Amino acid sequence: xxxxxxxxxIIGYGFxxxxxxxxxxxxxxxxxxxxxxxxxxxLYDIPEGAKVYTQMEDLIADPGVDAVIVSVPNNIHLExxxxxxxxxxxxxxxKPAALSVREFDQMMEVVKAYGVKFTVHQQRRWDxxxxxxxxxxxxxxxxxxxxxxxxxxxxxxxxxDWHIYPEFGGGMLYDWGVHLLDQMVWMVNSxxxxxxxxxxxxxxKEVDDYFKIILHFENGVTGEVELGTYFLSDKETWFxxxxxIGGNRGSMYADGFHPKGKIVRxxxxxxxxxxxxxxxxxxxxxxxxxxxxxxxxxxxxxxVNTEQIMYFDNFIKGLWGEEEFIVKPEEVRRILxxxxxxxxxxxxxxxxxxxx
Numbered sequence: 001x002x003x004x005x006x007x008x009x010i011i012g013y014g015f016x017x018x019x020x021x022x023x024x025x026x027x028x029x030x031x032x033x034x035x036x037x038x039x040x041x042x043l044y045d046i047p048e049g050a051k052v053y054t055q056m057e058d059l060i061a062d063p064g065v066d067a068v069i070v071s072v073p074n075n076i077h078l079e080x081x082x083x084x085x086x087x088x089x090x091x092x093x094x095k096p097a098a099l100s101v102r103e104f105d106q107m108m109e110v111v112k113a114y115g116v117k118f119t120v121h122q123q124r125r126w127d128x129x130x131x132x133x134x135x136x137x138x139x140x141x142x143x144x145x146x147x148x149x150x151x152x153x154x155x156x157x158x159x160x161d162w163h164i165y166p167e168f169g170g171g172m173l174y175d176w177g178v179h180l181l182d183q184m185v186w187m188v189n190s191x192x193x194x195x196x197x198x199x200x201x202x203x204x205k206e207v208d209d210y211f212k213i214i215l216h217f218e219n220g221v222t223g224e225v226e227l228g229t230y231f232l233s234d235k236e237t238w239f240x241x242x243x244x245i246g247g248n249r250g251s252m253y254a255d256g257f258h259p260k261g262k263i264v265r266x267x268x269x270x271x272x273x274x275x276x277x278x279x280x281x282x283x284x285x286x287x288x289x290x291x292x293x294x295x296x297x298x299x300x301x302x303x304v305n306t307e308q309i310m311y312f313d314n315f316i317k318g319l320w321g322e323e324e325f326i327v328k329p330e331e332v333r334r335i336l337x338x339x340x341x342x343x344x345x346x347x348x349x350x351x352x353x354x355x356x
Contacts (some may be wrong), residue, residue: 003320007033009065009089011056011080012072013042014161016094020069021047023309029316033066034059056080060087067319069121070094073162074169078103081118082110090117090319096178099169101336108329117318119325120332123311124179125186129259131304133243134187136252136263139302143249148188149224150180151242153231157203164207171207172227173199173339180225181213181342182335190219191356192338199346203230213342214351254301263299266291 008024010017013035024030025047036053037043043052053059060068060083067090070080077098084091091111097120098104111118124130137145162168163175185192193216200210209230215223239255254261317323338354345352 003322004029006030006316006319007064007066009034009036009059009062009068011036011059011068011070011084012094013037014039014071016071017042017069018045020071021045023312026309027312027316030312033064034062057083060084060089065089067092067117074099074174075167078107081107085110085114085116085118088114088116092119092121092315094121095182095332096120096169096174096336096339097332098336099174101333101340104333104336108333111329117325118329119315119318119327120329121311122179122182122327122332123308124183125326126306126308126310127183127257128304128306129241129243129254129257130183130187131306132254132259132301133245133252134183135302135304137187137245141250141263142245142247142252145221145245145247147222147224147244147246148184149242149244150184150226152176152180152227153240153242154229155232157209157230159204159207159209159229164204166206171204172209172229173211173342176227177211177213177225177339177342178335180227181338182331184215184223184225185335185338186331188215188217188219188221188223190217190221192216192354193218194351194353195338195341195345196351197342197345199343202228211342211346215338252301259301261301263301265297265299266295267297268295 006029008030010020010032014037017035017037021032021035024032032047032050034051034053035043035046036056036059038054040054046052051062059065068084070077070091070093072080074096077093081091081093098107136142137148159170163170196214198212199208201208202210210228213225217223241255241257243254245252250263250265252261252263314323314326318325341352341354
């Protein structure tokens with residue numbers, strides 16, 4: 001594609017469809033040429049000049065659309081992507097791209113057969129909390145990292161719209177798990193050896209609303225991914241987002257989507273004196289007691305320059321041929337395969353191996 005304004009058609013004009021339209025409005029080299037939704041109640045706040053369709057086939061056939069954004073429910077991603085590819089449209093698909101590896105492979109067969117460009121909306125690779133944690137990890141200042149933990153907590157307990165229906169591909173593993181796992185494996189960047197997972201229906205009867213996933217990586221890092229929609233607390237400050245990285249030269253914690261935290265180090269380690277036992281009120285322990293003054297030192301988190309709109313910048317430059325898509329199909333397939341292992345482990349209550 002020559003370097004020109006990219007005319008987008010948005011298929012599925014619900015919550016994410018509107019988000020996409022607002023994002024594209026910020027870019028000088030993109031415009032929303034058309035939107036489509038079969039629920040006419042969703043067809044409000046239409047971008048100026050955009051055509052409106054109620055059938056995806058009509059939008060896909062529009063010669064004024066260069067690329068389509070697929071933001072329909074998860075269970076019809078394959079159908080929508082296939083129709084767009086056969087019409088020669090380049091495609092940006094919402095996550096999860098498919099409900100299984102088999103379904104994704106079918107999708108890729110069509111994409112390759114018709115020679116269109118394709119990527120998936122894993123825009124949370126550009127979140128400031130993730131990029132902050134990733135920079136700390138990549139800089140290597142914590143030494144040999146043994147654990148990376150990412151947590152997301154809520155208190156409402158419920159989901160919205162079609163996300164509460166399993167037949168539409170609902171549930172938190174498909175909704176947020178795909179983001180959290182993608183961030184984790186993109187950061188650690190090592191083959192996965194094994195997976196252990198606990199996936200539950202705490203408040204919602206039909207779809208999962210809690211999971212804890214333990215990933216063992218070949219490089220020795222243990223990744224921990226936890227999400228719960230019904231985590232309650234009486235604390236004055238209750239975070240909904242949390243990162244922790246532990247190494248043998250320090251730790252990092254970062255709370256919130258706009259992270260607040262510190263890099264924490266020690267000036268010296270606890271001295272072990274053979275043959276002597278120091279008694280405290282809690283018994284012969286000092287490891288978990290309060291530190292002496294001056295032992296703990298704090299450093300500020302690094303600054304990162306990132307925002308989700310950078311995803312679209314990469315996508316458009318990918319269409320122009322100036323850059324490669326940062327989110328690659330093989331990475332998307334790997335996360336889908338990992339999610340299948342997560343469900344297998346949760347079902348069997350056993351750790352399962354993972355072959356990259």
